[in-house]
Amino acid sequence: MNPGIPQSAQYPVQQQPPFDPAQIDDDADLIDIKELLRTLWRRRMVILGSVLFITSLALLIVFQLTPRYTASALLTLQTRQEAVVDIQAVMSGLSTDASVIRTELDVISSRRLIGKLVDTLKLTKDPEFNGALREPNPFTQALNPKTYLSHDWLLALGLASVDEETLSEEERQAMEQAKVVDAVTEALNVSNPKLSYTIQIAFESEDPKKAAQLANTLANLYLTDQLEAKFEATQRATDWLSERIGDLKTRVVNAEQAVQEYREKNEIIESGKDGTVNEQQLAELNAQLVTARTDLAEAEARYSQVKSRLGGRTSAASLGEVLNSPLIQRLGEQEAEVRRKLAEIAKRYGPRHPDTIAVTSELNDIRGKISEETAKITKSVENEVRVARARVDTLSQNLEVLKKENTTAEKARVELRELEREAQSSRVLLETFLSRFKETSNQEDLQQADARIISQAEMPVEASFPKKKLILAVAVVLSGMVGLGLAFLLEALDNGFRALEHVEKVNRIKGLGMIPKLTALKLKGLTPFRYAVKKPTSAYSEALRSVYTSLMFGHPGDSRPKSLLVTSSLPGEGKTTFSLSLALLLSRAGNLKVLYIEADLRRANIAKSMIETDEKAPSIAQYLSGAVEHWEECLFKDGATGLDLILAGGKTDYPQTLLQSDRMKRLVTDADERYDLVIIDTPPLLAVSDAVIISHYVDVALFVVKWESTARDAVRNALELLRKAGAPLGGAILTQVDVKRHAYYGYGDYASYYGRYGDYYAN
Known part of the structure; x- marks a missing residue:
């Protein structure tokens, strides 16, 4: 190992593996x-x-609600009307249109019909519908704002309308009636099932018998109301028709009297179907004139023929009038007989015979009579012509007189016909009204309701509510x-971490382990790090070893970190307890030489926690400030475990300046060479940035998170500071884990088994 090079550079394999965002995104899309x-x-x-x-x-x-029962009556609208008599009704039957059915539903639930129901059953005296009769409920009164507010406030809030004390008895009863009608209306449900002509009337009441009575009574009132409406309409029509008939009778009498007076005034006399007398006289006179003119023409023709015969060669005896004369016919027969006789005598005796002469004289006598008779007939024809002409002239004069009179009468008849038409129309209207009056009068006994009850409401057995x-x-x-x-x-509102996998997923950092929380019952007055030493086989100690094992053997090859930095995001997360407990436990095992450095120069508290401390031993602050030449002078050995410690001492004015000094760097480098493991306890990241400075001198930085307590944003921000500084993040540790609650939550990690397999631990 090169003493001049920091361990972070000598162990590059101990850095966090590269994070793949695509892997997290793919996992986020899955449930x-x-x-x-x-x-x-x-x-x-x-x-x-x-x-x-x-x-x-x-x-x-x-179970506190009052049971309510619902009873239903079923009605059907009459789609087929019974025609008792073939007359038009005054009030026609109902249509089966949807709007008509909807209207009937509104009629049934109208306040007018509900008011009749209230009056019929005297529901104003029923406490169920008249709240004024019910005994006050203390609980309801306590919740009623009227109990606490004045009348003026109630008026302002709309909870009261008028002062009931100022109302008259009639007004008070009307208000009480209106409230009862409202209550009954709320208990009523009128409906029309789809695709049917039925109407269901349902009432809800606390009494099942009352519910059925209400439904049946309202159904009967509805049918009665329909009949009353028809009776009223028929009666109104009858009264109106009666009044109109009286007016029409007077009108007809006046019109006919006006016609008669006009006839008398203008002397217009009707003669049956042939019209007036003038018209008949004019027709007869005209016919007579035509006949007279025909006779005149015939007489003139005969007279003309007679005149032509008299003046010509033709004998007048050949005229028809002559030939038709009985006398002429007899004389002709005598003439023929005498001529025959003359012919026989003349043939026998000759023309000079006396008999022949006598017969000839007889023949001439007969012929003279014929000529005389013919002259008379001719004169008669002439007289006929004069008589016919005179008759024609007389008739023509009379006709002209009648025409003038008829023209005057026709002018009068124009107004007469107008009067007659008016009288006739009044007469027809009167007859129509009389006929309709008789029909309407007959309908009063034939009215039927437009609906009928097909199912009476029966008393319900089970409550419909609740x-x-x-x-x-x-x-x-x-x-x-x-x-x-x-x-x-x-x-979602839980802002803490309860499992290592949550820390790993959210913060992209390796989870090293979970440290159980030690209760006061287990500690029995000991500090947690002394408990780890005294109970080396406890779950707490095993958790510390598990973290150390994960850290040391979680790297490829034989490379193992020797200098550890322990920090957290906020104070109180247990980083000092963890680092000191781990140091004491590993030192007590005897196979490692461990150095614990308290690098929190702002809040040093190890000296207060240690029972045996050498107050004379210099602190790391004294070494970093140059008051002590060698850092070895600051070492303090724990008597029970042999752990070497360097305490922070008191507060300093410039802690970051001291931590950035070469002395601090030399301390870490020299300690790596002399010790198997160096554990440096640093302040929280979000409070100060001391840990960021020291992270450049160590092999691995451990991040402590308090179980269920530390906010996720705080952890994320603190880790972001370390990542931006290039710190060698080794992993995260959950501390102060409530083992029972953790197992209760069912995360299923190894911390869940601390409480289940207690035989393996000596707690």
Whole structure:
């Protein structure tokens, strides 16, 4: 070994192995099931306590709650209406639309219908719904703010509305009624199952019989309310129709009277279906005129024919009027007979025969009669023409007079028809209203509710509230969740280290061991380092040896560190106890020559802890300051173990200057040559930086962490100081480990077995 070179340079293999961030990142992405289970096991009392506490509290509350019973009545809306008579109803049936069903639910739960229920069952006298009748609960009164606040404060906070003392009796009863209606409404639940036309009316009450009574009564009130609504609508329609019919009757009478008066005033006389008299006269006169004109035309034609025959060669005897005359016909027959007779006599006797002459005279006489009769007929035809013409003229004059009269009458009839139409419309409207009045009057006895009860509410057997099994099950589940949440929350808030693997993972440093905490019962007045010497086979001593073994044999080859620096992040973490206990234990074994150096020049306390100290022995501060020439003069040997110690002595003004001096470096170098192991106890890193300075002179720096106590940030910051300074970190040690609690937490490392296998130790 080269005495001029520090041990940290001679043992490079003792440095921390390089840290691989990728390895930590890969491990961070994985869920450590074992660690999760260990966390649950460590916090099992928190979880179990949460479950027991919340479940017990829920159990206590459940059994303190008053049981409530729910009874339900089921109604169905009538989707098929029974048509007793084929008339239109005044109030039609309900539609099956979803909005209509929702409206019916609101009607059932309306304050108007609930008010009827309250009045029917006299619920204002029921203490269950009228809180004023209930006996005050001392516990509730204690929690009620009205007990402690004045009325003005209650008004300001909205806990009171008006001063009840100023209310009249009617107002007080109305307020009491409103509160009872509110209480009953809270106990009511009206629902409509999906895809159905049914309505469920459910009431919750402390009395099962009362719950059924409330549901059935409300269902009946709802049906009665529907009928009353229809009766009221029908009655209103009947009253309105009756009033309108009276008005219409008066209107019809007035209209018909106006028509009649107008007829009389304008002398318009109807004659059945043929219209007025004037119209009939005009039609008849017109027909007569047509006939007269036809007769005149015929007479003129005959007269013209007669005149033409008289003036021409044709005999008038051939005229139709002549031929049709009975006299002419008889004379013609006589003429024919006389002519036949004349022909026979003339043939027999000749023209001069007296008989022939007599017959000829008879024939001429007959012909004279015919001519005379023909002249009479011709004169008659002429007279007919004059009569026909006179008749035509008379009828024409009369027709013109009637036309003028009819024009005047027609003008009057225009207004008459308007009056008649008004009278007719009033008459039709009156008949319609009369018919509707009869139909509406008949409906009063035929009204049906739009719903019917299909299931009466029955008295429930079991309470619907509280559901004890469900509440307890939920309480157990929720309490378990709360317990798990608290467990993980406490674990997340836990800022200390309880296992070496935690220290290794978080701080990327090797874990060397865990030192058990010595209780006062075990120490029995001894200091921990004297206990290690007195109990060399105890768990505490074995833990010290385990740390030394991990440190010495945790390096490749035969290289072993000889100078050790022991430090921590904060005071009170047990670094002095650990370093001195290790030094005394190894020195007491006799196979190693050990030197313990107290390098805490600010708070020296070893001299106070040692029973046998040489107060005359110089301190390391005196050597470093030059008051003592050689460091060997500062050595002090422990009589019980043979350990060589160099104590810090009193406080110095410039400790860092002394520790950075060549004397300190020479001390460590010379001690490495003369001793098998040099242990240097240094101040905490976060308090002062003395340990950083000394770390450049040693082979390995050991970092002490107090179990469960030291904050993780403090450990990380302290290690960061050593890493930045290039200190040779050898590993970390957990001190003051509560063995029972550590085993209880279930970490599963070797410290968990200290308490399990006590036969191996002599504690």
